[in-house]
Amino acid sequence: MRGTVKKSGSSWYVQFDLGKDPQTGKRKQKKKRGFKTQKEAQKYLNEQLNAIHKGTFFEPKDITFSEYVDYWFENYAVSNTSQKTMEVYSYIIKQHLKPSLGHFKISKLLPSHLQEYYSKKLKDGKIEGGGLSAQSVKHHHRLISKVLKDAVKWEFLTRNVAESVEPPKTKKTEMHTWDSYEVKTFLYSSRTSTYYWVYLTAIYTGMRRGEILGLRWQDVDFENHIIYVRQTMQPIINQGLTFKEPKSGKGRSITITPFLTKELKKLYKKQLENKLSFGSSYQDQGLVFSQVNGNPLQPSEVSKKFLKAIEAANLHRIRFHDLRHTHATLMLQQGVHPKVVSERLGHSTISITLDIYSHVLPNMQKEAANQFDQLLDSL
Incomplete structure (x- = not known):
């Protein structure tokens, strides 16, 4: 299939071949105008020719939601989302969207169809029976x-x-954290665990689990006491850890x-001992946190061991993410500025930090007022 990009006045247009009409035998062509730049027009043409080649090109008036969502997945999701996100999208599309909405012509899809879909999924959306959560439907x-x-x-x-x-309303998940005494209790209780350094790093940095398990020694600056977060570990179906x-x-x-x-230096020394012990069979990937043979730690196993460590410490249960x-x-x-906390956590804006931890701020306001009162107490 061929196509052309041409200029008409101050704008550009594309024209491409759709093949022969099965009824008339004549060649069909499609033309689209209104592109501001040649680059924009060429990109559109390439997308359409690619869709024709893959057999996913459809005329808008004839396409069903099922056909269109396949087209969208191939032409958007595959090239614009992460592997993990793509897997999630693929599952939702195949297990939920296409069976329930796929038969509708895309041009005939109504708001009422979606509203009915959401209501149905809340009642009996699970494959194994029962309704999906409001968060899932959202x-x-x-x-x-x-x-x-x-x-x-x-x-x-159009x-x-x-x-x-209106998507279903969701309740804000209650946050569970430990106070300083509980943190000390947990770290003391788990000090002999092989996962101790993982827990310690999570508590002392606020890093995400994947960021911790993806941390390499080259990302740790011992001299200046800095950790550089440059990659994250992610389990991918059929691909293992990436x-x-x-x-x-x-x-x-x-x-x-x-x-x-100091504690990470101890871990580094311990890893060197493991390398000597395993010799050529040691799987050195440069990771800070690894199995004794150098292989990466499994994220799910880290979370399981964490819950067992909580039980051993006799503390109230929280998730591994709650260490963050x-x-x-x-x-x-402790009065650290929210901007600094936001930077440590890697939030894109300080407003995200303020929204998540708004429950802490009222107490900070009270403490600030008391401190100011003490400052001017002599007046």
Whole structure:
């Protein structure tokens, strides 16, 4: 299949061959105008020719939601999302969206169809029986909205019907953290565990589990007491463990305490001993936290061991991710500026930090008022 990009006045247009009409035998062509630049027109043409080659090209008036969502997945999700996100999208599309909404012509899809879909999923959306959570259905809504938003952009539709639908409201998840006494109790109890350094790093830095397990020795600056977060570990179905950029899309640096630096040096020495012990069979990947033979730690195993360590310490149960919340909460309670905490956590904006940890701020306000009162007490 061939196509051309041409200029007409101040804008550009594309024209490409759709093959022969099976009824008339004549060649069919499609033309699209209104591109501001040649580059924009060429990109559109390449996308359409690629879709024709793959057999996923459809005329907007004839396409079903099932056909379109396959087209969207091939032409957007595959090249614009991470492997993990793509897997999640693929599962939702195959298990939920296509069976329930796939038969509708995309041009005939109504807000009421989506509203009925959400209600049904809340009642009996699980494959094994029972309803999906409001949070899960909200994820479905976000995906549908994105899919239809692109349909408007690509001129399959004139409006996004998902914008007229109210997704289910979700309750804010209650945050569970430890205070300083509980942190000390836990670290003392788990001091002989092979995962001790993992727990210690999580508490002292607020790093995510994947960031901790993806940390390499080359990312640790012992001299200046800095950890550089440059990659994160992510388990991928059928691919095992992979490493990619951090969640924010860019790395960050975290200043660490002399105590954590000293403890990581101990771990480094222990790893050198393991290398000598295993010899050529040691799987050196440069990771700070690894199995005794050098292989990466399994994220799920780290979380399981963490829960067992909590039981052994006789503390109230929290998730591994809550160590990140614990780090942030303790820092804020000590009067550390929210901007600094935000940078340590890798939040894209300080507003995210303030929103998540708003429960800590009222106490900080009270303490600040008391300190100011003491400052001017002599007046």
